[in-house]
Amino acid sequence: xxxxxxxxxxxxxxxxxxxxxxxxxxxxxxxxxxxxxxxxxxxxxxxxxxxxxxxxxxxxxxxxxxxxxxxxxxxxxxxxxxxxxxxxxxxxxxxxxxxxxxxxxxxxxxxxxxxxxxxxxxxxxxxxxxxxxxxxxxxxxxxxxxxxxxxxxxxxxxxxxxxxxxxxxxxxxxxxxxxxxxxxxxxxxxxxxxxxxxxxxxxxxxxxxxxxxxxxxxxxxxxxxxxxxxxxxxxxxxxxxxxxxxxxxxxxxxxxxxxxxxxxxxxxxxxxxxxxxxxxxxxxxxxxxxxxxxxxxxxxxxxxxxxxxxxxxxxxxxxxxxxxxxxxxxxxxxxxxxxxxxxxxxxxxxxxxxxxxxxxxxxxxxxxxxxxxxxxxxxxxxxxxxxxxxxxxxxxxxxxxxxxxxxxxxxxxxxxxxxxxxxxxxxxxxxxxxxxxxxxxxxxxxxxxxxxxxxxxxxxxxxxxxxxxxxxxxxxxxxxxxxxxxxxxxxxxxx
Amino acid sequence: xxxxxxxxxxxxxxxxxxxxxxxxxxxxxxxxxxxxxxxxxxxxxxxxxxxxxxxxxxxxxxxxxxxxxxxxxxxxxxxxxxxxxxxxxxxxxxxxxxxxxxxxxxxxxxxxxxxxxxxxxxxxxxxxxxxxxxxxxxxxxxxxxxxxxxxxxxxxxxxxxxxxxxxxx
Numbered sequence: 001x002x003x004x005x006x007x008x009x010x011x012x013x014x015x016x017x018x019x020x021x022x023x024x025x026x027x028x029x030x031x032x033x034x035x036x037x038x039x040x041x042x043x044x045x046x047x048x049x050x051x052x053x054x055x056x057x058x059x060x061x062x063x064x065x066x067x068x069x070x071x072x073x074x075x076x077x078x079x080x081x082x083x084x085x086x087x088x089x090x091x092x093x094x095x096x097x098x099x100x101x102x103x104x105x106x107x108x109x110x111x112x113x114x115x116x117x118x119x120x121x122x123x124x125x126x127x128x129x130x131x132x133x134x135x136x137x138x139x140x141x142x143x144x145x146x147x148x149x150x151x152x153x154x155x156x157x158x159x160x161x162x163x164x165x166x167x168x169x170x171x172x173x174x175x176x177x178x179x180x181x182x183x184x185x186x187x188x189x190x191x192x193x194x195x196x197x198x199x200x201x202x203x204x205x206x207x208x209x210x211x212x213x214x215x216x217x218x219x220x221x222x223x224x225x226x227x228x229x230x231x232x233x234x235x236x237x238x239x240x241x242x243x244x245x246x247x248x249x250x251x252x253x254x255x256x257x258x259x260x261x262x263x264x265x266x267x268x269x270x271x272x273x274x275x276x277x278x279x280x281x282x283x284x285x286x287x288x289x290x291x292x293x294x295x296x297x298x299x300x301x302x303x304x305x306x307x308x309x310x311x312x313x314x315x316x317x318x319x320x321x322x323x324x325x326x327x328x329x330x331x332x333x334x335x336x337x338x339x340x341x342x343x344x345x346x347x348x349x350x351x352x353x354x355x356x357x358x359x360x361x362x363x364x365x366x367x368x369x370x371x372x373x374x375x376x377x378x379x380x381x382x383x384x385x386x387x388x389x390x391x392x393x394x395x396x397x398x399x400x401x402x403x404x405x406x407x408x409x410x411x412x413x414x415x416x417x418x419x420x421x422x423x424x425x426x427x428x429x430x431x432x433x434x435x436x437x438x439x440x441x442x443x444x445x446x447x448x449x450x451x452x453x454x455x456x457x458x459x460x461x462x463x464x465x466x467x468x469x470x471x472x473x474x475x476x477x478x479x480x481x482x483x484x485x486x487x488x489x490x491x492x493x494x495x
Numbered sequence: 496x497x498x499x500x501x502x503x504x505x506x507x508x509x510x511x512x513x514x515x516x517x518x519x520x521x522x523x524x525x526x527x528x529x530x531x532x533x534x535x536x537x538x539x540x541x542x543x544x545x546x547x548x549x550x551x552x553x554x555x556x557x558x559x560x561x562x563x564x565x566x567x568x569x570x571x572x573x574x575x576x577x578x579x580x581x582x583x584x585x586x587x588x589x590x591x592x593x594x595x596x597x598x599x600x601x602x603x604x605x606x607x608x609x610x611x612x613x614x615x616x617x618x619x620x621x622x623x624x625x626x627x628x629x630x631x632x633x634x635x636x637x638x639x640x641x642x643x644x645x646x647x648x649x650x651x652x653x654x655x656x657x658x659x660x661x662x663x664x
Binding site: 051159161178181182185186229341345346347348349350352353355376378379380403404405406407408409410412415416419445446448452453454455456457458459460461462463464465466 | 518523565578627
């Protein structure tokens with residue numbers, strides 16, 4: 001069973017099918033016609049709309065899993081993927097949870113205890129305070145040493161939720177309050193803490209793989225420094241910033257953290273890199289598959305989900321650290337339903353057109369099809385476009401072209417914006433950090449020339465002439481939806 | 496031949512332009528406020544295809560109607576237009592939303608921080624919404640007094656929906 005939705009539920013099932021494993025999908029009401037449902041051998045409704053009453057509802061998911069007799073559950077990322085209680089519930093039901101043990105999830109899932117663990121294994125960490133919900137003595141002590149600016153972070157956090165940058169004492173109490181509230185809503189845990197702020201760091205993470213039989217490898221890095229609202233939108237590997245020496249040191253530190261946590265399966269050790277001193281600091285360990293794992297797949301010619309399944313079924317890693325050599329370069333762009341020219345506001349609607357590009361070196365991990373409705377219930381990521389090339393310049397060039405050949409209408413996306421970033425001279429030089437998007441604010445505006453505008457206007461005038469009234473196209477809506485392969489596939493869908 | 500008036504909604508601009516269009520087979524002649532553009536358009540019957548300009552450059556496109564908006568994808572950029580009905584002289588657009596605070600994006604109402612009768616200042620947070628797992632603060636766009644709250648806690652609201660009404664102090 002894949003206990004998830006969207007592109008990752010599709011991605012995981014693709015591997016399972018390759019391995020000859022039958023799949024069970026679960027779905028919420030708004031997802032009843034989503035691709036992850038129709039590709040599954042069996043699909044069961046969770047009943048409800050919000051994440052809390054569907055993909056986060058352990059009871060419902062386990063009940064369906066038991067009824068279907070599934071052998072294992074892949075949690076994807078997000079939702080229940082880092083929930084030790086869910087992993088435990090699976091084990092009690094005699095179902096394999098494809099991921100680490102609940103104990104290592106507990107130790108690593110909490111940002112405070114994971115930093116202690118990393119420190120003990122010898123990795124440098126960013127200084128932080130104990131958990132706090134108001135300005136108390138521990139906060140004062142932290143402020144006396146490190147001062148402002150600082151970050152308020154959720155102990156159970158991830159994805160930038162429950163995180164605030166605070167630059168003065170006046171802003172601290174409200175930030176603790178609102179970060180705590182957001183953390184409670186997102187993770188059911190309102191604990192927050194303070195962390196020293198490293199200005200404009202690079203965010204570089206190391207993929208690890210451990211088989212629980214003494215073999216722990218690192219699978220090189222992913223540079224995830226292009227972020228908006230602390231969320232990654234473009235990732236690449238190899239990082240243009242790492243020297244072989246730095247890569248080796250970070251890889252070794254990641255392996256040490258993984259070993260000392262007794263960690264099994266695929267995981268990711270995240271580091272902050274100071275752009276100036278090139279010092280690196282352990283940030284956190286993600287005890288699941290990462291969104292951006294495909295770029296590692298592509299440069300290593302492996303399938304990380306396949307390794308997750310093999311390890312969960314007790315197989316030994318038949319790879320050595322020396323076998324892990326990057327071939328070429330890969331870059332990923334996250335396609336979001338959001339308006340980059342309006343403060344990245346989420347957008348909704350029906351995907352009237354969704355025509356992804358194809359070609360050598362391109363991969364699309366997508367959770368949507370043309371005709372599908374995008375709602376506000378879940379994360380606005382629609383798909384991930386991945387380009388591979390023999391070197392960085394060629395993979396970026398492929399990505400640039402692919403983004404320019406990807407018509408999407410009906411829902412506002414960040415595709416044009418991603419292309420602006422990929423084409424930016426500083427990005428092309430590899431000279432960027434997590435502050436890139438806020439510093440280069442000209443990227444927040446569309447960059448059409450007067451000539452482009454005139455061509456668009458002329459074509460719009462022609463299109464007006466093609467259809468006598470808007471009614472025609474409204475009638476064309478349902479007809480187009482009927483052509484949708486997901487509607488005509490004839491695959492058995494269980495009630 | 497047909498003609499009309501369009502407003503460009505996206506990329507954001509309030510520009511309104513007049514057009515006159517004449518098609519003869521593949522050849523399309525468009526007059527944009529005096530500016531003459533000639534295109535050779537190829538489609539396979541659907542709402543997508545290619546066109547060549549007079550200088551020989553080739554462009555690909557796709558378009559569709561979304562409500563009353565014409566959405567057009569051209570070489571990687573999305574443009575949105577809407578038809579402008581020519582108005583009689585003296586007619587004015589009504590100022591919708593001047594007294595209201597509206598949702599700038601869809602989401603769920605998480606907290607309401609004011610009550611009817613409360614004075615608010617421009618920029619003051621009045622409602623906290625959750626959208627796609629993000630917390631969003633909705634601020635008053637001007638000074639005033641809360642006249643009426645139009646949504647309830649936990650309510651799902653659409654973009655553009657009125658959240659509360661303000662009146663002059």
